[in-house]
Amino acid sequence: MHAYHFLDKVPHTKAHHTGLTMVLDKGLGLHATTDLIETAGDYIDFIKFGWGTSATATQELIIKKNKLYSSANITTYPGGTLLEVALLQNKLSEFLEESSRLGFTGIEVSDGSTVISASTRANIIKQARQAGFLIISEVGKKNPTLDHELSIKQRLTEINADLSNGADLVIIEAREAGKNIGIYDSTGNIIEKELEQLASVGIEKLIFEAPLKNQQVDLILKFGAQINLGNIATSDAISLETLRTGLRADTVGQL
Amino acid sequence: MHAYHFLDKVPHTKAHHTGLTMVLDKGLGLHATTDLIETAGDYIDFIKFGWGTSATATQELIIKKNKLYSSANITTYPGGTLLEVALLQNKLSEFLEESSRLGFTGIEVSDGSTVISASTRANIIKQARQAGFLIISEVGKKNPTLDHELSIKQRLTEINADLSNGADLVIIEAREAGKNIGIYDSTGNIIEKELEQLASVGIEKLIFEAPLKNQQVDLILKFGAQINLGNIATSDAISLETLRTGLRADTVGQL
Amino acid sequence: MHAYHFLDKVPHTKAHHTGLTMVLDKGLGLHATTDLIETAGDYIDFIKFGWGTSATATQELIIKKNKLYSSANITTYPGGTLLEVALLQNKLSEFLEESSRLGFTGIEVSDGSTVISASTRANIIKQARQAGFLIISEVGKKNPTLDHELSIKQRLTEINADLSNGADLVIIEAREAGKNIGIYDSTGNIIEKELEQLASVGIEKLIFEAPLKNQQVDLILKFGAQINLGNIATSDAISLETLRTGLRADTVGQL
Numbered sequence: 001m002h003a004y005h006f007l008d009k010v011p012h013t014k015a016h017h018t019g020l021t022m023v024l025d026k027g028l029g030l031h032a033t034t035d036l037i038e039t040a041g042d043y044i045d046f047i048k049f050g051w052g053t054s055a056t057a058t059q060e061l062i063i064k065k066n067k068l069y070s071s072a073n074i075t076t077y078p079g080g081t082l083l084e085v086a087l088l089q090n091k092l093s094e095f096l097e098e099s100s101r102l103g104f105t106g107i108e109v110s111d112g113s114t115v116i117s118a119s120t121r122a123n124i125i126k127q128a129r130q131a132g133f134l135i136i137s138e139v140g141k142k143n144p145t146l147d148h149e150l151s152i153k154q155r156l157t158e159i160n161a162d163l164s165n166g167a168d169l170v171i172i173e174a175r176e177a178g179k180n181i182g183i184y185d186s187t188g189n190i191i192e193k194e195l196e197q198l199a200s201v202g203i204e205k206l207i208f209e210a211p212l213k214n215q216q217v218d219l220i221l222k223f224g225a226q227i228n229l230g231n232i233a234t235s236d237a238i239s240l241e242t243l244r245t246g247l248r249a250d251t252v253g254q255l
Numbered sequence: 256m257h258a259y260h261f262l263d264k265v266p267h268t269k270a271h272h273t274g275l276t277m278v279l280d281k282g283l284g285l286h287a288t289t290d291l292i293e294t295a296g297d298y299i300d301f302i303k304f305g306w307g308t309s310a311t312a313t314q315e316l317i318i319k320k321n322k323l324y325s326s327a328n329i330t331t332y333p334g335g336t337l338l339e340v341a342l343l344q345n346k347l348s349e350f351l352e353e354s355s356r357l358g359f360t361g362i363e364v365s366d367g368s369t370v371i372s373a374s375t376r377a378n379i380i381k382q383a384r385q386a387g388f389l390i391i392s393e394v395g396k397k398n399p400t401l402d403h404e405l406s407i408k409q410r411l412t413e414i415n416a417d418l419s420n421g422a423d424l425v426i427i428e429a430r431e432a433g434k435n436i437g438i439y440d441s442t443g444n445i446i447e448k449e450l451e452q453l454a455s456v457g458i459e460k461l462i463f464e465a466p467l468k469n470q471q472v473d474l475i476l477k478f479g480a481q482i483n484l485g486n487i488a489t490s491d492a493i494s495l496e497t498l499r500t501g502l503r504a505d506t507v508g509q510l
Numbered sequence: 511m512h513a514y515h516f517l518d519k520v521p522h523t524k525a526h527h528t529g530l531t532m533v534l535d536k537g538l539g540l541h542a543t544t545d546l547i548e549t550a551g552d553y554i555d556f557i558k559f560g561w562g563t564s565a566t567a568t569q570e571l572i573i574k575k576n577k578l579y580s581s582a583n584i585t586t587y588p589g590g591t592l593l594e595v596a597l598l599q600n601k602l603s604e605f606l607e608e609s610s611r612l613g614f615t616g617i618e619v620s621d622g623s624t625v626i627s628a629s630t631r632a633n634i635i636k637q638a639r640q641a642g643f644l645i646i647s648e649v650g651k652k653n654p655t656l657d658h659e660l661s662i663k664q665r666l667t668e669i670n671a672d673l674s675n676g677a678d679l680v681i682i683e684a685r686e687a688g689k690n691i692g693i694y695d696s697t698g699n700i701i702e703k704e705l706e707q708l709a710s711v712g713i714e715k716l717i718f719e720a721p722l723k724n725q726q727v728d729l730i731l732k733f734g735a736q737i738n739l740g741n742i743a744t745s746d747a748i749s750l751e752t753l754r755t756g757l758r759a760d761t762v763g764q765l
Binding site for chain 3: 264
Binding site: 005006007009031032034038039043236238241242245246247248249250252253 | 281286336337398
């Protein structure tokens with residue numbers, strides 16, 4: 001039973017099917033993975049093994065971690081950058097097979113670090129979907145200069161194409177740092193106009209990367225606890241849950 | 256025996272009854288809790304389970320953690336925000352009973368997120384004290400705008416009232432981030448005049464939240480190793496001890 | 511076998527003898543130490559037990575940690591500040607004996623917190639070398655004002671003297687924070703002119719402290735994966751390896 005279970009709070013957790021949370025794993029060891037699951041496993045829907053970090057580990061370690069996450073009903077996937085590297089080397093099929101063998105159940109399709117045509121992107125989504133993965137696509141460039149060149153209209157076109165090609169969810173890129181990229185200005189504050197245009201797609205289909213606490217607070221206060229948030233640091237997963245349920249000053253009594 | 260025990264250093268640790276340290280636990284798992292105690296347990300007097308994080312965990316996990324901390328002679332308490340949420344729901348008695356059942360030995364009484372009258376605050380302190388808890392009250396608002404409206408005179412009045420009502424110690428609020436709040440300006444530097452007026456109460460009765468390293472250094476250089484410091488990140492507990500004992504560049508030869 | 515082993519990537523790891531990595535341990539417990547070794551042990555050459563943190567731990571704990579690191583072929587050493595404190599107390603011999611007893615195999619010789627004459631510095635290097643330690647000297651002052659008074663010419667003189675006195679490697683100081691010190695300006699960006707003059711010594715003899723990601727990226731893009739980097743946070747060791755091997759957006763396709 002939960003501690004202080006008699007307190008009324010905004011209902012949340014995976015069981016309630018509200019507000020997906022994607023946490024960024026930058027290479028946790030097994031003790032830290034176990035700790036994360038024991039403390040926050042009920043509140044995490046997706047774990048991204050950030051960018052190419054999976055390729056620095058042994059197969060054995062990745063398989064063990066994926067089993068642990070899977071036992072907590074968490075969908076895991078390798079960072080989109082690793083898929084992009086595989087694509088550059090014409091090894092998409094090997095990449096998908098290895099991802100499956102390692103126990104990943106999701107695939108992120110992105111073009112944050114490389115250039116991928118719309119038709120290739122569509123084909124990747126379809127191929128990964130046929131291979132049985134849950135598909136999360138990502139919209140945005142990791143280089144701020146290139147990212148600023150992407151108009152909202154282009155982003156919307158890409159989001160809609162990904163969804164119609166079979167993506168289950170679309171991530172709005174903000175990287176690990178969350179500044180000067182996507183819907184955030186150089187101080188990490190939300191650019192309201194861009195946010196609202198993107199949200200017109202339907203927030204239930206989007207995951208907003210929101211690594212900074214003020215971003216999490218602002219998005220929860222604007223859209224409610226049901227907003228999907230990503231690139232949450234492992235050390236902030238519990239804090240995010242308290243923000244979603246009105247148990248931290250920033251949201252107490254406001255949800 | 257301690258490594259390098261032959262070096263003279265500023266005597267410190269709980270055994271010497273100097274300079275209390277309160278560390279902020281944002282939801283550590285059991286492996287990390289064990290690590291914290293093994294490396295820094297001798298230097299930590301209080302652990303605050305930050306804001307409402309306790310309510311995201313199972314009773315079993317909180318009880319296990321409290322046993323571990325207790326075995327290292329550390330007093331633990333749930334964040335004041337959780338008491339405020341309970342008060343809003345008229346569940347103070349249940350809150351105190353559950354806190355005791357979970358193994359907490361301290362209670363923080365705050366009004367950082369809500370409005371509580373002076374007489375209610377006095378009654379809470381008395382009720383928690385009668386229930387056998389060590390009482391730590393907190394002065395300051397978590398919203399910077401509201402916090403700036405609190406004059407030093409009001410803070411001093413509140414501190415003195417809390418102490419005369421039975422609080423063992425009074426915390427000066429700075430949140431996890433330590434900027435633009437209480438004695439800190441928007442860059443996290445100390446506002447000297449405010450600090451000196453507060454310190455007139457007697458620093459042995461106060462705990463200054465000081466999450467940033469420059470704040471820890473400045474307070475130690477000003478008041479010595481005996482200053483009580485709080486909201487120390489778990490990863491900084493050892494660093495703080497080296498600052499207190501003259502084993503880090505910022506304080507070498509200056510204590 | 512490594513996950514995604516079929517991907518071509520820039521060869522790296524200790525086995526390839528390219529690009530040394532020094533990680534800063536601020537007081538990890540045994541679970542976290544085990545996690546660090548399991549995930550990143552293949553990519554770490556040196557672990558520095560930061561400043562005087564070793565002296566806060568029991569001998570038993572330091573010995574256990576050094577055994578774990580040693581089994582992963584990692585050279586460990588206590589922070590230079592601890593040697594400086596021992597020197598102030600005329601206890602250099604005890605310091606070296608204790609370091610050896612505790613399982614350290616390297617010694618850092620610095621004057622970041624104190625003033626040490628060139629001849630004393632030369633003698634310390636020689637004495638530590640005769641005692642069988644690998645010698646890493648450090649050039650720079652931990653106080654920014656004092657550090658700015660050190661000209662490039664003085665730094666080069668000191669580097670060359672250390673190397674001719676028997677230092678194996680020379681660290682360019684940047685502290686844990688990496689701002690307003692050494693080759694970095696107050697925002698943590700590289701001062702190109704200073705970097706180039708220092709690099710003229712031969713980068714294989716230097717370790718650049720580079721705690722911030724942009725510093726790691728800039729140094730790798732400028733010098734290649736073979737640049738030696740230090741003061742890497744334990745949580746960034748895996749990220750650094752992905753930067754060195756072209757598996758993170760900042761370096762994909764650029765190495």
